[in-house]
Amino acid sequence: MKLGGYLGKVARVDLSTNKVKIEDLRWEWVPSYIGGKGLGFKYLYEELSPNVDPLSPANKLIFMTGPLTGTTAPAAAKYVVVTKSPYTGTILDSYFGGFFGAKLKFTGFDALIVEGKAKKPVYLFIIDGKVEVKDASHLRGKGAYDTIDIIKKDEGDANLSVLAIGPAGERLVKFASINVDVIWNAGRGGSGAVLGSKNLKAVAINGHGSAPIASKDEFVKVAKELTEKSVLTEANMWAKTDGTPIIVDMSNNVGILLTRYYKSGIFEEADKINTDIVKAHLVEVRACYACPLACKRLVKVKNRVIKAPEYETLATAGSNCGIGDFEAIAEFNYMCGDLGIDTISTANTIALVMELYEEGLLKKDQIDGIEANFGNAEALLRLAEKIGLNEGFGKILSGGTRGLIETLGLNPEKYAVDVKGLEVPGYDPRGTWGMALAYSTADRGACHLRAWAVSQDAFGKMEPKTFVGKPALVKNLEDLNSVKWSLIICDFWLINYEGMAKLLSPVWGVTVRPEELNLIGERIWNLGRLFNIREGFSRKNDKLPPKFFKQPLVGGPTNGVKVSEEHFEKALTEYYSIRGWNEMGIPKKETLKRLSLTD
Ligand code: SF4
Known part of the structure; x- marks a missing residue:
């Protein structure tokens, strides 16, 4: 049965053969799995053989929208990439904010499936139902932000939405992330490394269609009512006024704020990384497509306007590394987006380095001459760069906390902080x-x-x-x-x-x-x-x-x-x-x- 909310088309790109196939959406799965996570899981479960190496050409990237994507439903702008994670070996669904999902719908597709491996770096260029595989050799080694900028300029379309990986994805750092239009990231689980393993540097997209809705008048009425009564409510206003940084004080007050590699639940400098500090640096707010909450905050740091870190980054790169320097954390956040690495895994791995350094189990000469005490913001930034470039000691750190524990032969009972990696x-x-x-x-x-x-x-x-x-x-x-x-x-x-x-x-x-x-x-x-x-x-x-x-x-x-x-x-x-x-x-x-x- 065909339902509203879908265009009924999926673009499938095999990078090994350079073939693009436009196929029908598996309508029979829609009522049982809806879209997004559910439909992405169903496609991957059915199409991927067990025990496939996640970084081999056999793994798939499934970019999936939902039935609300591209509509004016409030807070419904996100879209997802589903794949097998190279970091955990589990199924992985990782979400992006922004405009890419709506534009994917506007090009005429509900989903984009990428498989195989290109012989050299490529990017996908998708406009109004046409999918092209283009050479990206000139983008090799570039950060995600430059990549996005260059593609927009080369294609002569400032309204393109571009997702891209940085050097970390190309160099197969297992927790490499994907950046979209500079502000948004699909952070956890290493989807960026899967792009890198396929030599896929970026996907650029624009479209001029619309999202199909079965009963438009009724939908507009319901969306308006829910926006007023359920989204823009007193209880949700924190997302608009503060965003996730408000959670720093909440966590600190009840003693669950990660501090100095999971030693304490309170951080004596929490007031230097909390929502008040973000507000003091605030320049403007941004919204994802058609979202009335507009929770993304841009802050001014050292004369540059960059995205403010979310709570998870403030907690992991801040208190968990003993760092009460908001500007350094914002810099770290910006750097991770460009290098294409997950801030949470990166920061927690660096926090472990700091723990081992203070215990004397890692010496300065082992970590490329870096003094890595807790609280050292310079160490945070230098180590993050090494991880993102997968060079020097960063090569060991690119396996995350588990990789470091294994390489150094440490006791996991004492140091491990992961579930399933x-x-x-x-x-x-x-x-x-x-x-x-x-x-x-x-x-x-x-x-x-x-x-x-x-x-x-x-x-x-x-x-x-x-x-x-x-x-x-x-x-x-x-x-x-x-x-x-x-x-x-x-x-x-x-x-x-x-x-x-x-x-x-x-x-x-x-x-x-x-x-x-x-x-x-x-x-x-x-x-x-x-x-x-x-x-x-x-x-x-x-x-x-x-x-x-x-x-x-x-x-x-x-x-x-x-x-x-x-x-x-x-x-x-x-x-x-x-x-x-x-x-x-x-x-x-x-x-x-x-x-x-x-x-
Ligand atoms: S602006 Fe914020 S609340 Fe709205 S969809 Fe994007 S991430 Fe969600």
């Missing part, structure tokens, strides 16, 4: 046990966005240092977010199933019930699980690093706090049981049948 981001799980479970069960490794359980415990009304009620909370949030990121709605809009059903119904042109969406969310989450199981993941990988069970936090309201391993294991079993999975975390037959996942 992805480092724990801005909320220390010892002070928010909801996040402990969310990190350990997240499909792409320790991710804060799959289930932002901290909003309910450390920042909410639930007791943070207990697992009571957390398995159901995490499961429900994971399912809800699976639907949100299939529509694709931004995480800053705290929309529920009712709101999503209301918005999707006029776009699709059929009545969508909230409980149907709930089931779809559960199906998508289970499909991601099946992908990971096929790659060899199971309960053994849903494990919080031992550090969080064994080393208590020091200072502040969480002084002496750690996660109870016994309670964690029980909570994980309860989570599996609620999901209809067995004790090893494998979905039971009846669960797969209920979710129509048996084929």
Whole structure:
């Protein structure tokens, strides 16, 4: 059945043969997987053979829009790249803000699938349904920002939206990111390295079509109503007035702000990296396509106007490196976007270097002459550059914290901070046990966005240092977010199933019930699980690093706090049981049948 919200076309590019194929969208998958995360997962699950090397030509990049992309639905501008992660080996969905997704729709495509490997660097040029593979040899080694600029100038179109990788992606740094139009990034999990492995330097896009909506008048009415009553509300205003930097003080106040490589949950210089400092540097705000929240902040730092770091970067490059210098963190953030590296993995890896340097386990001459004490902003910037260029000591650091621990033969019980290879981001799980479970069960490794359980415990009304009620909370949030990121709605809009059903119904042109969406969310989450199981993941990988069970936090309201391993294991079993999975975390037959996942 054809539904509104889709153009029905997918552009498939095989870089090995230089062939472009325009094919029909797999309409039969749409009602069950919607778009974005769900449809991206379905395509990858069906098309990718198990155990493929993520950096081989066989891996695929699936750029997917959702049924709301390109419409005037509020906070619905994002789009996603789905691939197998070279950093974790899991399925990976990584989201961008900006205009690229809307423009992909306006060119006439719901999705772009890239496979194979070009013989030399290329970029894709997509205008109004025409896809060309163009030589990018002249862009080799360039930063993402220059690449974007040069392509726009060469093509003579300042309105192009361009996504690009920097040198890190080309040099296969495993947590390489993708930058879009300078301001936005798909950060986590290494999608930039997958582009690099395919010799794909950039994708430039523009289009003049529109997004199809089945019942336009009804949609306009619903979108307006939801914008007024659900988006531009008192509760959401923080996104507009402060953005994520507001979370620095929230985390510090409850003792979960990562500090000095996960030693403490409070940072004595939090007031130097918080929302007030961002506001003091603020020059202007920017919005993604048609978004009334306009949460992206541009700040003036050393006479340059650059994007302000988000909370995760302030926490990982700031407090976790002991750095209370906002301008240095903003510089780091800008540099990471240009080099094309994930700020969270980069900063946490540098925080580990600082920890080892202070313990005397790494000497200055081992790290290219850099003095790497906590608090040393110059070390942060120099090490980030080395990682992004994959040179000198940066070659070792380009494997992240896990790579460094393995190379130096360190005890992972003491130093590891990752789940499935992805480092724990801005909320220390010892002070928010909801996040402990969310990190350990997240499909792409320790991710804060799959289930932002901290909003309910450390920042909410639930007791943070207990697992009571957390398995159901995490499961429900994971399912809800699976639907949100299939529509694709931004995480800053705290929309529920009712709101999503209301918005999707006029776009699709059929009545969508909230409980149907709930089931779809559960199906998508289970499909991601099946992908990971096929790659060899199971309960053994849903494990919080031992550090969080064994080393208590020091200072502040969480002084002496750690996660109870016994309670964690029980909570994980309860989570599996609620999901209809067995004790090893494998979905039971009846669960797969209920979710129509048996084929
Ligand atoms: S809330 Fe911010 S990130 Fe989300 S769509 Fe709007 S401007 Fe983009």
